[in-house]
Amino acid sequence: MEQVVGSDAEGKLIAILKILSESSDPLGSITIARRLEGEGVFLSERAVRYHLRIADERGYTQPGGRDGRMITPEGRREVKEALASQQLGFVKEKLELLAYQTTFDPEKRTGQLPINTSFVAKDKFKKALAAMKDTFKAKICVSDLVAVAEAGEHLGAVVVPDGKVGFATVCGAAINGVLLKAGIPSEFRFGGVLEVRKSEPRRFVAIIDYAGTSLDPSEQFIRARMTSVGEAARTGSGKILGNFRTIPAQARRAVEEKLALLKEVGVSGVYALGETSEPLCQIPVALNRVGAVQLGGLNPVAAAVEAGIEIENVAESGLVDFDQLGSFSKL
Numbered sequence: 001m002e003q004v005v006g007s008d009a010e011g012k013l014i015a016i017l018k019i020l021s022e023s024s025d026p027l028g029s030i031t032i033a034r035r036l037e038g039e040g041v042f043l044s045e046r047a048v049r050y051h052l053r054i055a056d057e058r059g060y061t062q063p064g065g066r067d068g069r070m071i072t073p074e075g076r077r078e079v080k081e082a083l084a085s086q087q088l089g090f091v092k093e094k095l096e097l098l099a100y101q102t103t104f105d106p107e108k109r110t111g112q113l114p115i116n117t118s119f120v121a122k123d124k125f126k127k128a129l130a131a132m133k134d135t136f137k138a139k140i141c142v143s144d145l146v147a148v149a150e151a152g153e154h155l156g157a158v159v160v161p162d163g164k165v166g167f168a169t170v171c172g173a174a175i176n177g178v179l180l181k182a183g184i185p186s187e188f189r190f191g192g193v194l195e196v197r198k199s200e201p202r203r204f205v206a207i208i209d210y211a212g213t214s215l216d217p218s219e220q221f222i223r224a225r226m227t228s229v230g231e232a233a234r235t236g237s238g239k240i241l242g243n244f245r246t247i248p249a250q251a252r253r254a255v256e257e258k259l260a261l262l263k264e265v266g267v268s269g270v271y272a273l274g275e276t277s278e279p280l281c282q283i284p285v286a287l288n289r290v291g292a293v294q295l296g297g298l299n300p301v302a303a304a305v306e307a308g309i310e311i312e313n314v315a316e317s318g319l320v321d322f323d324q325l326g327s328f329s330k331l
Contacts, residue, residue: 009200009282012068013051015041017060017075024318026068045147049135070159073119075313080215081143084236087208091217092210095173100171103320113174113267116218117155117166118316124309125316128167131307132300134233138199140240142269142297143170145325152294155183169301169317170270170325171316172243172294175262184251191217193226194271194281194293195244199295201272217243218261218298218313222305228290229303241296242271246289249276251303255290266327269295300328 020027027035029048037044046109052069056063060075062194071079103111118126136144149155149166160166182186197275208217218241220228232238247255252273259270272293274280277297280291296302298313305311 003148007042007110008052010082012041012043012047012053013041013060013080016048016051017055017071017079020069020071020085021050021076021079021222023198024154026064026070028067040110045266062094064159073161073314074159076158076314083214090214091191091316092188095176095210096321098171098173099177099180099186100315101319102174104174104178105181106178106258106265106267109265109322110317111267112321113177113320114171115156115168115193115317116301117158117159117299117314118167118169118170118298119312119314120167120304120309122151122165125165125167128304128309128311131230131304132328135229135300135303138231138233138236140196140229140271140295141169141245141266141299142172142174142295143267143325144328145170146268146328146331147320147324147326148331156227156320158314158317167301168320168325170269170318171297173271173316174267175294176245178258178262179247179251179255182245182253182254184258187246187289189244189246189283191221191241191296193221193239193245195239197233197237199236201281204244207244216292216313218296219315222298222302222313225304225306227299227302229299230306230330236282240275241299241302243294243296244281244283245292245294246285247292249290252276252290254294265322269297271295 009251024287029045032048061069064070096115104113147168149160150164151160155166155168188210189207190207192204195202229240232240274291285291
């Protein structure tokens with residue numbers, strides 16, 4: 001048996017986990033070995049199986065069908081942490097890729113759009129839904145369209161772990177994807193904590209530039225308990241998750257038309273649209289650009305975390321068909 005030790009072995013293990021993290025289906029050692037070659041890592045099938053056994057022992061992978069493996073949430077965390085130094089700008093690239101991959105057509109109401117996925121303990125799920133209710137009612141989320149999955153089922157590119165319920169919300173990149181398909185490019189600037197007063201956006205009180213992070217800003221702000229989404233939903237004032245984008249000024253009218261179509265199908269995540277070259281929520285905007293404040297897709301989940309419910313989030317977790325989503329009010 002081929003055995004390797006030390007940092008070289010860890011590097012190969014991480015390379016295997018990365019391949020698995022990019023697949024929504026179980027992968028066997030033959031497929032993994034071939035995909036590794038495309039990454040410049042050359043391992044025999046036997047060596048791949050050896051590393052997979054180690055990954056199983058550490059809880060990074062689990063069986064997922066005949067001779068296949070799926071990555072676990074613990075495995076995804078390991079990949080993120082191990083590759084942090086190589087992934088500055090990773091979130092921005094991921095958002096841009098999801099926007100490009102979006103095929104949703106709001107007029108036909110067909111196609112795929114990106115989601116965020118959250119995992120909640122099965123016995124806490126009803127309590128979590130109750131904590132999220134006001135956020136959906138106040139419309140401080142990208143959409144009231146959601147999806148639910150049981151343990152072992154897929155939501156986007158992730159599999160729901162044992163003992164958990166998967167809860168998917170629409171990712172803000174869906175809006176940018178629809179705009180991109182209409183020939184309208186948008187620049188992903190940053191994710192932040194947005195202060196609102198009387199249900200109006202006021203200013204960003206914390207920001208993380210997408211180009212300078214390997215972790216999703218919303219996940220970090222939720223984990224740091226920096227939001228008061230529940231309060232904002234109930235009273236109109238508080239701190240919620242938001243994102244800042246810019247678009248070409250010449251495209252403003254076309255953007256408004258697309259946003260109107262999206263609103264008709266239940267996607268209304270743009271909270272504010274600025275004027276040409278003018279600051280928006282105290283954020284400066286470049287010449288011939290228009291600023292746009294988008295609501296964070298994980299705002300409902302943040303409200304549940306504020307209520308004391310432990311939730312694990314996987315932002316930008318892949319794409320689902322539009323017909324897989326349903327109104328939160330029907331849960």
